Amino acid sequence: MSEKLLEIENLYVEYETDEEIVKAVNGLNLIINKGETLGLVGETGAGKSTTALSIMKLLPEKVGIIKDGSIILGDINITKASDADMRLLRGNSISMIFQDPMTSLNPILTIGEQISEVLELHNKEMKKEDISKRVDEILELVGLPKERKAEYPHQFSGGMKQRVVIAIALACEPKLLLADEPTTALDVTIQAQVLEMMADLKEKLNTSMILITHDLGVVAQTCDRVAIMYAGEIIELGTDKDVFESENHHPYTTGLFGSIPDLTKATKRLNPIDGLMPDPTDLPIGCAFHARCPKCMDICKKNKPKEIKKGSHMIKCHLY
Amino acid sequence: MGEDMVKQDVVIKKKYKKRSQIKSIMFRYKKNKLAMVGFVMFIIMIIIAISADLIVDYEIDAVTQNMKERLQTPNSEHVFGTDEYGRDIFARIIFGARISLFVGLITISLSLTGGAIIGATAGYYGGRIDNVLMRIMDIFLAIPSILLAISIVAALGTGIFNLLLAMSISQVPRFARIVRSSILTVKGQDFIEAAKACGTKDSRIIIKHIIPNAIGPIIVQATLTMASTILTISSLSFVGLGIQSPTPEWGSMLSDGKKQMRYYPHLVIIPGIAIMLAVMSLNLIGDGLRDALDPRLKN
Numbered sequence: 001m002s003e004k005l006l007e008i009e010n011l012y013v014e015y016e017t018d019e020e021i022v023k024a025v026n027g028l029n030l031i032i033n034k035g036e037t038l039g040l041v042g043e044t045g046a047g048k049s050t051t052a053l054s055i056m057k058l059l060p061e062k063v064g065i066i067k068d069g070s071i072i073l074g075d076i077n078i079t080k081a082s083d084a085d086m087r088l089l090r091g092n093s094i095s096m097i098f099q100d101p102m103t104s105l106n107p108i109l110t111i112g113e114q115i116s117e118v119l120e121l122h123n124k125e126m127k128k129e130d131i132s133k134r135v136d137e138i139l140e141l142v143g144l145p146k147e148r149k150a151e152y153p154h155q156f157s158g159g160m161k162q163r164v165v166i167a168i169a170l171a172c173e174p175k176l177l178l179a180d181e182p183t184t185a186l187d188v189t190i191q192a193q194v195l196e197m198m199a200d201l202k203e204k205l206n207t208s209m210i211l212i213t214h215d216l217g218v219v220a221q222t223c224d225r226v227a228i229m230y231a232g233e234i235i236e237l238g239t240d241k242d243v244f245e246s247e248n249h250h251p252y253t254t255g256l257f258g259s260i261p262d263l264t265k266a267t268k269r270l271n272p273i274d275g276l277m278p279d280p281t282d283l284p285i286g287c288a289f290h291a292r293c294p295k296c297m298d299i300c301k302k303n304k305p306k307e308i309k310k311g312s313h314m315i316k317c318h319l320y
Numbered sequence: 321m322g323e324d325m326v327k328q329d330v331v332i333k334k335k336y337k338k339r340s341q342i343k344s345i346m347f348r349y350k351k352n353k354l355a356m357v358g359f360v361m362f363i364i365m366i367i368i369a370i371s372a373d374l375i376v377d378y379e380i381d382a383v384t385q386n387m388k389e390r391l392q393t394p395n396s397e398h399v400f401g402t403d404e405y406g407r408d409i410f411a412r413i414i415f416g417a418r419i420s421l422f423v424g425l426i427t428i429s430l431s432l433t434g435g436a437i438i439g440a441t442a443g444y445y446g447g448r449i450d451n452v453l454m455r456i457m458d459i460f461l462a463i464p465s466i467l468l469a470i471s472i473v474a475a476l477g478t479g480i481f482n483l484l485l486a487m488s489i490s491q492v493p494r495f496a497r498i499v500r501s502s503i504l505t506v507k508g509q510d511f512i513e514a515a516k517a518c519g520t521k522d523s524r525i526i527i528k529h530i531i532p533n534a535i536g537p538i539i540v541q542a543t544l545t546m547a548s549t550i551l552t553i554s555s556l557s558f559v560g561l562g563i564q565s566p567t568p569e570w571g572s573m574l575s576d577g578k579k580q581m582r583y584y585p586h587l588v589i590i591p592g593i594a595i596m597l598a599v600m601s602l603n604l605i606g607d608g609l610r611d612a613l614d615p616r617l618k619n
Contacts (some may be wrong), residue, residue: 062447
């Protein structure tokens with residue numbers, strides 16, 4: 001079970017514009033095992049999507065730069081791979097589900113053509129009939145009638161479009177699936193359906209998945225392990241039990257849980273975290289969270305906290 | 321129960337009858353009545369141009385001067401009248417269709433191809449490539465297109481091939497600009513990034529995903545260019561660099577007729593109508609094609 005698939009080590013990503021340098025990811029370490037689902041949680045701007053884009057090597061050209069660190073998938077070093085090698089990986093070994101299904105399908109190609117495009121790209125020797133058979137198979141897999149493959153994206157509803165997007169992502173049975181807020185654009189009932197389907201398919205194809213979201217409920221439902229991200233770092237990492245049930249937490253995680261309603265307790269008001277994410281162009285010295293932290297100590301303003309591990313649970317905080 | 325399922329399956333299959341892309345484009349095109357009118361008009365013009373020899377005799381009617389019958393208004397013998405050298409205008413119009421339509425279509429396709437390649441490269445890659453390519457296009461744009469065409473023909477010598485080349489080159493910058501701007505609007509959309517995330521090559525993204533989504537303004541520009549191309553030929557002919565007299569050609573018929581316009585207006589009206597019909601039919605075709613290529617407008 002715990003065979004390593006993806007290993008990210010000490011990753012630094014910056015966006016360099018003419019006026020400023022945005023430090024999006026700062027020293028991120030992450031290991032994903034085969035067949036595992038990891039939930040990557042954090043506020044907007046925490047660097048979740050940037051992490052996903054660096055794994056795909058699709059950071060905006062000339063602006064987004066991987067400064068340091070390595071991303072290793074199986075035996076391939078993604079940080080050093082050439083463009084041509086990356087093209088072979090994308091869609092085949094790693095694929096990505098984007099946030100908004102409404103805009104991530106080409107409006108003038110039928111969905112059948114769009115699914116078969118990935119297959120054609122990565123299986124050059126496959127015959128046309130085989131490809132069309134496989135397209136039918138995948139459509140059935142995501143719960144769409146295969147007769148609808150000759151239709152265009154605008155003829156589908158949002159939830160169905162997201163199913164098509166998932167079908168495209170899974171067409172080549174990738175080893176790793178990056179889902180960047182796959183359910184944000186969908187309503188709650190469809191959300192549940194899509195998540196359940198993704199979990200099912202993941203099981204069937206033995207794919208690992210990184211699920212990027214800011215919905216802790218979704219994480220609790222689907223993920224094996226959870227990573228909480230803040231200002232480009234992972235500040236807490238553990239199995240879902242570690243993060244949801246154990247006593248010790250990073251103050252930020254506590255804050256996150258404090259800001260969602262709990263059905264079992266009577267509370268008058270929720271306790272949101274005060275303040276905003278630090279400016280990524282000008283990160284504070286010491287712990288990035290210290291300005292908002294209710295348990296801030298002197299040491300937090302001076303030194304960066306180290307990773308403290310207890311079994312499978314990792315917290316980056318001076319408290320422990 | 322099982323039978324019911326089979327029945328249902330058949331019904332679904334009928335409802336979602338698979339249509340190939342070309343067929344469905346044709347289906348949508350046929351629904352557009354105006355576009356069909358344009359298409360039929362254009363086909364008729366092409367047929368007339370091809371079978372011109374069967375209708376009138378090139379030497380006798382279209383080229384040989386016949387001063388006895390000069391400047392006749394339309395009558396039973398000469399349907400469209402005669403010009404100042406006594407040549408039958410009807411004959412000249414249908415032979416002129418050959419050159420005007422041929423030159424117009426070839427010029428558009430050449431300049432569109434060139435402009436699309438340059439504009440797409442510039443728009444898609446951006447940065448330095450964009451700057452270098454578009455500044456070169458700006459230099460071309462700074463020279464009036466007729467002057468540019470004149471200098472190219474003057475340098476390479478007269479002849480139909482050089483004429484085509486000159487006119488295509490002078491139109492390339494316009495197409496490059498339009499293609500570039502439409503590509504910029506499509507490039508930033510999510511499905512392009514999604515295509516990249518599937519490992520699609522740049523060339524394939526441009527050809528399969530970007531250009532079909534940006535085709536509308538390009539088609540409109542292409543059909544409009546047809547008119548200016550036919551008129552440009554006549555200007556070039558006027559300075560002796562285009563089609564040589566007495567070869568019939570719509571643009572030069574129009575400019576020749578200008579001298580007599582006050583007393584014999586049919587000399588300019590008839591070639592004028594011919595040019596207008598050609599341009600209009602192409603415009604209607606272009607309009608219909610633009611709608612037919614966009615499946616979102618189907619229903």
